[in-house]
Amino acid sequence: MTTTNLNSNTQVLVTGGSGFIAVYCILQLIEAGYKVKTTVRSLNREAEVRDMLKTGGVEAGDRLSFIAADLSADAGWAEAAEDCTYVIHVASPTPLKGYKHEDEMIIPAREGVLRVLKAARDAGVKRVVFTSAFGAVGFGHKPRTTPFNENDWTPINDKVPAYQKSKTLSEKAAWEFIKTEGGGLEMATVNPVAVAGPVLGPDYSHSIQLIQNMLFGKLKGCPRINTGLVDVRDVADLHLRAMTNPAAKGQRFLAISGESLWTIDIAQILKRRLGHYADKVTAKNVPNWLIHLTALWNPTAKVIAPMLDQNMNATSEKARRLLGWSPRPAEEAIVATAESLIQLGIVK
Template identity: 60%
Template sequence: MINSNSTQTVLVTGGSGFIAVHCILKLLQQGYTVRTTLRSLNRQSEVKDMLKVGGINSFDNLSFVEANLSEDKNWSEAVDGCEYVLHVASPTPAIKFKHEDELIIPAKDGVLRVLKASKDANVKRVVLTSAFGAIGMGHKNRTTPYTEKDWTDINSDIPPYQKSKTIAERAAWDFIKNEGGNLELSTVNPVGVMGPVLGTDYSHSNQSIRQMLEGEIKVCPKISSCYVDVRDVADLHLLAMIHPEAKGERFLASSGEALSMLDVAKILKRRLGDDAKKVPTKEVSNWLMQIAALRKPSLKMLVALLGQYMQASSDKAKKVLNWKPISAEDAIIATAESLLKLGLIKK
């Protein structure tokens, strides 16, 4: 990794988020001056507390700006003087919504708002946090690993969150092509993000580990996913930010082979002993999951993933950027151990 210094300012959007706070952590450790946006400045102390858990003791190089992806207010101030922008913030999956546009429009408009402000402020490069959901959904009978050349088919029956990520990333690339000027763009497309939790704000993948450890999940749906450690996702953002060859490129962030939910459960059982006594040991049939989703709408997103081929290749990031992720197993255990250490698991 190339060392930098405090003469370069990097904006990280959505600083309280799981990936974003790890990006801030890496940037501060490498000497960058960091500015981050929050929807409410009331969360400043929460972000600092998470960074303290991660080992940061000085906040001289960190500042906060109140900005919301749904409004123009303060975005010009947020990007002013920044060399780079890591646009990590994104609307999160809502369990209850009346129409998919409640996710799609904020995601798309938010990306364009950040890109326009970045262009106007002469930012060198924006790294957009996209998702595997913009790559690997809506493909039938897939048998080969997904790569950065793949795009999710938004005309197929896919969950609104994955659709929103696809439309937002497409809009970003269209903006760069048609009106981006000298602004550069790279995207990072993570699979299921695991790794050390620093506070109560963490990813959906980590929620599944909490639910297993607490016994909330009684049986495992037949769903597979690749996984990646959040520290490696942050590393990839920084590599995509500074590496000349990352300009105009997408990078899948995945540590290796796809694991079923039962595989994850077995890892927890094997590595955590008594702390994993409530973790499920059996799979549930697809038809039972489908019936359960009729009664519990929050399960609909899971049903859409049943039996889907989810293998994703990160060869490009490894070859182009010399990115070296840790194993999925170690990322999963890092999640579990941090949740236990912070007292976030109900005994």
């Protein structure tokens, strides 16, 4: 998107500015001429965020300002939303390891989004674009052959892991708030599948870690797990489209590029495209029984065991049709991820 002066008096709040998706949203907003405010839990992170933007080719200067605010407390949110036309709410509580009860994940997620929506409503913001997740769409269903779409919701039952449950319940709470207490506030949600793409700094998504672990040779084989993929640059682009397009009001948008892939497909792409950097990548399947056995003592295997052989295909037809969104192929996102890890010296 090119810089235009039309947007120069419009201010956008991006929450959780140090995160992988948030940095790309800030980057594209600045390129499109907007003024941006962003929240970080600690103002010590300002230099890090500016460095990541610089790596992405943008000197934000005084078009970007920082406010300290945490999703678990009220302080800072009114100031953050003040004088903003739009809010892109990307921040979410960090997934806890070793939590005692799922409510430790669910309650902060729900309260965090309601805090942001209240601040947005009270400040007279026009629209909030809320980063939800595929986790609120495609988990806990019976096996199916048709792709998931925006009408699907993850059911709330014991089969669904706490993180996906927290995503589902916080998105449902957000829609309920808009309906009952939102006043004139509009909302759209973006529900990305696994997010890949060029890494700008140390803070990145779980999907990137999968690719990194493959390149490091930490994955001795490919579990039979199916996942949709999307490039972070396209996720940010979809947020900006959902922010301003009248057709996005009150809508959910799945962000996926093409068909979902199996872990072995990702390994084969790396082998084919990355030469000697992919020497340690293992492109062979791990039998399911081995993962079920390992799950008895290994926490990672325990998390992935229920996902084995589940078809996680989804469609982004709605975003393409309503918003003219056109994501790059998943293979390009995978290769861009790996190349950025090499450039940053993370993979040698």
